[in-house]
Amino acid sequence: MKYDFTAIEAKWHKIWDEKQLYAARTGSDAKKFYALVEFPYPSGAGLHVGHARPYTAMDVIARKHRMQGENVLFPMGYDAFGLPTENYAIKNHIHPAVVTKNNIATFRGQLQALGYSFDWDREINTTDPKYFKWTQWIFLQLYKNGLAYKAKMPVNWCTSCKCVLANEEVVENVCERCGSPVVRKEKSQWMLRITRYAQRLLDDLDDVDFIERVKIQQRNWIGRSTGAEVRFGSTFGDEITVFTTRPDTLFGATYMVLSPEHPLLERWMDRLTNADEVKAYQEAAAAKSDFERTELTKEKTGVQLGGVKGINPVNGKEIPIFISDYVLSTYGTGAIMAVPAHDDRDWEFAKKFGCEIIEVVKGGNVQEAAFTDCATGVMVNSGFLDGMSVADAKKAITEYLTEKHIGEAKVNFKLRDWVFSRQRYWGEPIPIVHCPKCGTVPLDEKDLPLELPDVESYEPTDDGQSPLAAITDWVNTTCPCCGGPAKRETDTMPQWAGSSWYYLRYMDPHNDEALASPEALRYWSPVDWYNGGMEHTTLHLLYSRFWHKFLYDIGVVPTKEPYAKRTSHGMILGEGGIKMSKSRGNVINPTDVIAEYGADTMRTYIIFIGDFEKAASWSTNAVKGCKRFLDKVWNLAETVTDHETAYSTKNESILHKTIRKVTSDIDALKGNTALAALMTLTSTLTDNGCNAAELKTLLQLLSPFAPHICDEIWQQHGFEGICSVSAWPAYDESKCRDAEIDMAVQVNGKLRGTIHVAADLDDETVVQTALADEKIARFLEKTGGALRKSIVVKNKLVNLIVK
Template sequence: MKYDFAAVEKKWQDIWEKENTFAASNDYTKPKFYALVEFPYPSGQGLHVGHPRSYTALDILARKRRMEGYNVLYPMGWDAFGLPTENYAIKNHIHPEIVTKNNVANFKHQLKSLGLSFDWTREINTTDPDYYKWTQWIFLQLFKHGLAYKKEMSVNWCTSCKCVLANEEVVGGVCERCGGEVVHKVKNQWMLGITKYAQRLIDDLDTVDYIDRVKTSQINWIGRSTGAEIDFDTTAGDTLTVFSTRPDTLYGATYMVIAPEHPYIEKWADRITNMEALRAYQAEAARKSDFERSEMAADKEKTGVCIEGVRGINPVTGGEIPIFISDYVLMTYGTGAIMAVPGHDDRDWAFAKKFGLPIIEVVAGGNVEEAAFTDCNTGIMVNSGMLDGLTVEEAKKKITEWLSENGKGREKVNYKLRDWVFSRQRYWGEPIPIIHCPHCGMVPVPESELPLRLPEVDSYEPTDTGESPLAAMTDWVNTTCPVCGAPAKRETDTMPQWAGSSWYFLRYCDPHNDKELASKEALDYWMPVDWYNGGMEHTTLHLLYSRFWHKFLYDIGVVSTPEPYQKRTSHGMILGENGEKMSKSRGNVVNPDDIVKEYGADTLRTYEMFIGDFEKSATWNTSAIKGCKRFLDRIWNLMDIAVEGDAYSEKLESSFHKTVKKVSEDIEAMKFNTAIAAMMSLLNEIYDAGSITHEELRTLLKLANPFAPHVTEEIWSVMNFGGQISGQSWPTYDPAKCVDSMVEIAVQLAGKIKARIMVPADITAADAIAAAKADPAMAPLLEGKTIIKEIYVPVKLVNIVAKG
């Protein structure tokens, strides 16, 4: 009979939902497995076929673990605050709450149609006040421990979204979300002190199982470097402190550069004689993102203005050197000031050449006039006074000691990572639970009054002044101080979208708890997440932020593990049929609803896993999906050739054991494509044999079930095998029966292959050597020769050494 995938898939999805088949148990005595995928942002565009790749992969692992006897938590929820929803709401005059509700409903329908074994009883939504109550609670703990604070600083301002962006949200010099121009503004912002955790965020990567590229991404973003802080006196009487990883090159420092936003410019205003030129340059720099100004843009022509009226003093030479402002120095990195050593740095050399500044060689070798530097990490110091003749490493140690002894500097570890800009001047986000009192300062909203809900409003458009729309809602803003009772005002900035996603994995452990973010019993049982999969694009944003929040919660005793995720993997993108990233603007988005309607969810799931190496990008090919449909149809048709029997047939026994081994191992290695290929190969052998026993069919259905759960459950039901596959045990294999009965071995003469022969896998050395000598290709070569040595390497080769 023909397989009616539409009817069968709806049937089993209804059964699973009615019976809560995949709900995790609260029996904390069982072995547990917590599988996690990044919860989606429910956009109005819905899913495209790239999304199910990650969900299906972890679904396969979750289904396998259930069959292995684990209590599995595989949850799903919605990361639903954020700018895209708010921008859509403004454009279409629909409240963001309604937009979110509609988008979530669509996403949920799409996910359920794929037969993913999520525990929907634990569904969460970051915009639910019962959820963001605990986001606010965590913020208050950060505030009470000095890790949430306000600071006047230069920030990235999206001119389109009209809000502040974290450095990580500026990609390629523009807003990550809308592509709008990003400029710099000085604003009073909420910050989170992630830099206090910088070293731990690096060190603890040694304790977790993350793929190398994820670890590298984290380490590079944190950017640890060891060097020294060096104090340069100035002719204005102030000290300019710089950080350098190469204090040994101090004698070669011929000028200094400070960021255009450096506060000393204002301090020195009455001394500087070219303030007009500096102001013009500052305005120009404000229109550039940190990305454009950073070392990533090192190839661009260097620009700057020399400060006339103030000069620096090199602490080892005592000589005066010019101070420039230039946009390639950032206030957000180090001290906002650098010493420039053009004799041994390409960027400094180019700047010095442009402005006619001295270039001094301080590490012997190369040609500094042509920027042909020697390896300045291994050379000998020259033109460096007390350091002459020393190696670089010896010089680093000596100059650092000298600086410390003479009050001119100190050893220092620095990080590229900056504290997290946590303010957003928008409506659709968690209200920051702080009250500003003219007498008491910043006061936390009492925890008993959480959640602090977003007010119901008619207008939530951003303002041109840079203030949050909440600032205009006076009835909500005006309040009383919980400490002294005086009139006070609420904080009007909201949290960024990253807030809710920085701890959501904890809420899944106990999502309906109204007394705490999750019970200690639940957190101790479920955490850490055993296997977390997500996109590489989130390994510097979400992953870093969530690890920071988790470590803080560990420090205050809320969670019992220092890391949230024991294992982290990442998948490659599924590209459009034109080989480009799927996007609405490119017109290459493939809607999974269309594929499910035409081919069925099981076919889509199988194709998503068969499309290629899971960690690499793959191009969608709609015509290729038909091969996976044929594979599932052939499994369905096995019912026509199934015969009674509770054992493997002699002809297929070895093949079944090998396939169980292969599929089991490949799932764990995320080699889903080769696991499917192994089942396809076994299927060919079954059809060649002309029949399949009930035991063989049961095993094949169990192996295929995580990939194609609907069709396999239906066959299991039609065959009256009892219960559901999800409640069965995962197949096992006998290693001895995975060994081929016959193997091919090489026959060598003096180390060179002359023939290949088939022999029994358990053949003795004597019999193998005899078979090799008797081979028609070898016998003539040995005729008349004296055999000196005979070697047999089991199941690999025979090597004969002869002379004469």
């Protein structure tokens, strides 16, 4: 009978759905296992192989745990607010809600076609008011606890569209949509105070099972550094606060640099002797991105402030003050002290602008041929610090700064507060009203969800406000506090909002009274295994951990971390290792692969493609190879006509070894080697003959990878139940050994042949067998050597030492 994958897959999708075969049961007595994949943004292009790789891998893991008797929650949803949908809606005059609905329908169909064991009853959509009601509720709790606030922030401003752009809308300093220049300007934005959680976000990484490169990225993004805050004086009378990790080098600070946006500049501008030059530089800096400004290889630029000097607090020396675009207002204090003798960047700047260079750590000058680490040298030219080690000098200078009230020890973080508002339409409305009498007032929780008005135009306004600002019927409202006239907040939340807590909603998606019930949260928390792309291991993962910790603090969730385990996958490249793109015409559509080869072939290949954590290249020939493997399984099944319940002697060892390997490889994300073992097993069973018991085990081991064909063959052979949810096979360690093995035979340490013997043979018999081997005997006779001693490595080799 032909392997008709199209009919078989459609049949089993219907059966799985009717039986709700993969539904998770909250409160079950079985051990719970919560497997999570990052939910997709439902673009018009539909699912691509980049989605299929992590989804298939986690589906394999979820299916295996389910077969091991665990109560598995494996859900799916859609991160559906966002800029691409809004831009598409503006261009094509289609409501974003309609675009989203159509895109989700496409994604759902593709996901179902691949046979993923999602619990479809728990499907969520971040644009559903029943969902974003609770996103808004979380925002209100953040606001009430002082973690949501408004502040002026530098933003990307399109000079043509007259609107604020997200970073992803800016390509090479021009607007992605219109191609006009993008500049930096200050605008009032909603912010979330994630910095209050910086230390906890760092410390608690020790308690989770994240792959090391994910932890490294988290730690680097948080960027904890210890040092001191130092208050420099100025000849204008104002203090200039800097943060430094090397307060021991203060005596070598020969100039200062302020960011072009530093607030002191506005205060000083009318007293500066070169104000026009300073203003021109500020305008030029505003046209650059943060990345451009901080690029290490770029030439250093700057302007010295005329008419003012800084004052080094440890020696009273007046030093020049510059502005330069490599100093950012959003990092540290927006001002630095420069020690050019011991910092490459400062040295380059000092040489260009003729600043003094004073060595303060002996042997630590960056330009010395015999340069040594300046963190381990001895202090020189540093007053009372001279002769001290760097470590002792750090302690002494910090005590001095504190005693003299000109500084103190300080811990600084690179992490900045989260810019949380967007001046766009397609996002969650921020549930705040602005009252001329009461000020900023949160919406009453009973009035959630606050929904978007249904309008025809989503174009940004001329002054850069959200399109919502022009919808006066929606904007004009009453104050929840005094009942007087007020206006709604017109900024909307970023796409990050809905994705920061979605894993909690899966636990109880139909709850109208809470984001999830306490019972569901206690049962399912934390997520046991979360897989996602490396591109999301900084911002998304950090934001999500922050929201979770806040919810933990206010008693909503029972665990301090949302995810017990986090892994990441490599991307899939086109044929020949070239990145897939529409322009190259090498994008692989999973739907096309399914149509030609079947979902099981697609699933099997996407796992077999290579090491899960590394990038891998698509190969159409390899896809065909996986199809031939499944054909071979189908053909093997047709040869089985008995009803044996035990393994045959000749196949027993390889079956137990394969069970052991596939069991361990799946949870180690080594599905490619698990499949290689299954291919070997299939070939062996084809050569040796296969009985019903052996076929049954093969199907169970293959089922997580290729569930449709396995469920079909299982049913055809009358095995009990459905293969997908049958019990995972067990192995006996004592039966994982081969009855007979090949051992290497060495003579004086050099390989001279092999012998085929029984496993675990005693040493004496092994040696006698080796000596009796015709090839070895001839060699010994030819050399005329007599056996002096022998060395046996059990089941591996025997080394014959001769004179």
